[in-house]
Amino acid sequence: MTKPSSEGPLVRVLVMVESPKPPTPTCHLWFEGDVAPTATRAIRVEYVHWQERFTGVWLPYIVTCRAGRGLRGVPQVASLVPHACASSTNALRVLQHDRSEPKRGLALCHKFIFNPVRDISQRLAEWIEAARAWGVDHITTYEASAHPNVAKILRHYEKEGFLSVIPWQNPGSQPNVPHLYRAFYDTQRYSLFTTENIPYTDCLLRHLASHRYVGVWDVDEFLVPAPPFVSIPDMIDGAKGTAHSIGVKPPTSYLARCSYFFDNLTEPATSDMPEYLHLLRHVTRTAKFSPPKVFTKAVHDTSYALGLHAHFALLNLEGEVDRERDLYHLYPASEGYLGHYRPACQGESQEECNASFRPFTTRDTAMWRYRDQIAGNTKRVLSSLGIVPP
Structure with missing residues (x-):
């Protein structure tokens, strides 16, 4: 409603x-x-x-x-x-949320989890705790099928109230057998990209009345605010003010350009930063950022956004989003960027990656602003669930 x-x-x-x-x-x-x-x-x-x-x-x-x-x-x-x-x-x-309370800051949306044999529990717990530290106050994800350790993480944060888990089922004749999900989505990419827009948009609609902003990114991604911003909502508020000051129409989506934290560029494991802390142990990234309209992820203003896909809003209250008028591109150095934590650049061809991204790196410890909080909470959760030793 x-x-x-x-x-x-x-x-x-x-x-x-x-x-x-x-x-x-x-x-x-x-x-x-x-x-x-x-x-x-x-x-x-x-x-x-x-x-x-x-x-x-x-x-x-x-x-x-x-x-x-x-x-x-x-x-x-x-x-x-x-x-x-x-x-x-x-x-x-019909869902009708209470509008008597002031809107909170930022809710984070994640698409359906569908791989029952991939154990991302350690990465997921750290990602959730990093989101909490950087100003996310609620996460919504969708569960089709999950590894037992991943299910433990979901149930823990769901019981805590920080995470909502909504059951997911594919439409029509698409497979709904746990071990067929991965095979289907790995080979039917068009179906994956069309279907995942349902949970993204569903999550947005669920938070229209409760939050000012909704973010969308994956477990191997994180939107990192630049100093002096201390949270992601703080950064978006600043960008909104900048847009207003230069006479730009209030943006529907705020897009963050991508920098890569490659898997092999890792810090040595220590007692206070164990091997399972992937985000915290990767503080060397590519100096180059992706172009403004390539591989971005976004935070959306719930006063305007209506329909989402993985990268920006497709619909707002006026109809189809105008990509030139309704999208604001965050400036990486002074506002924020998307850290993408992966073994190689996104995309099939790695020629540009090897020529323009891999050779040029810089050390960036922005994620360490909340290092003790993220590391301590992640260890507490993983050890309490028996996923890592106490």
Whole structure:
């Protein structure tokens, strides 16, 4: 359920449809005490992806329906049907968050975890603690299938209240067998990139009322603020002020350019910085950053953003995002950058990587601002769960 606008209160439903041109559905809305639903035809069906649409694959859309301006309150349940008189065969609980509390700073969104044999528990715990230290106050991720140690980490932070884990299931005929997820997504990259926009956008919509910003990046990535910023929300507030001062329209997304922390450029393990601390033991990065529109990740303003993919918002309250007008590119030296922790540059060809990135490195200990907090909390969690020795 979305706050009232010039169109009145709105109900938005995320869907996957096996069609490049889906028909416009009708929403059946049940208010408290109803014995029959209120029917309202969708006013928009918006495509949530940047790539071309193809026939025969599942594609993501946002369906928007008016909820009416009456005094009946918030609908409890919504169904999508082909026309007003059709029988409902689905039912979705309508989420309406409390807007009486002030918005918090930053929520972090992660796509579905789907590899049951890959143990990223140590990296995941450190990443979560780094996010907490740098100003994230809630993380949402989606779980299709996870290694037992990864599941332990998820359950721990879920019980603590810092993390929300939402069950994930692929649409239609896509596989939903744990050991087939990886094979499917490793070979069907188009399906991966279209499907993951659903959890990104779902996470955004869940935090519209609770947070000012929503970030999207993976466990092998981290958005690192430049001094003197002490948190990621602090950095985005500064960038918003800069945009305002130069007369730029309030940005929908703030994009961070990429610098690589290659796996082999690591610090020696010590007693206070054990081998499993990957982020903290990698403080040598490439001096060169990726171009402003290549391999960026972003933080999104919940006052404007509506539909996301991995790199920037695709939709805002005005419709399709204008990439020149609605996106703000953070300046790495004075605002912040994306640290990408991986064995090689992103992309198939490593020719440019070997010529322009690998030979030129610089030492960057920005992550050490909260070194003791990140290291101590990570060790406490991993040892309490029996993943590392006490």
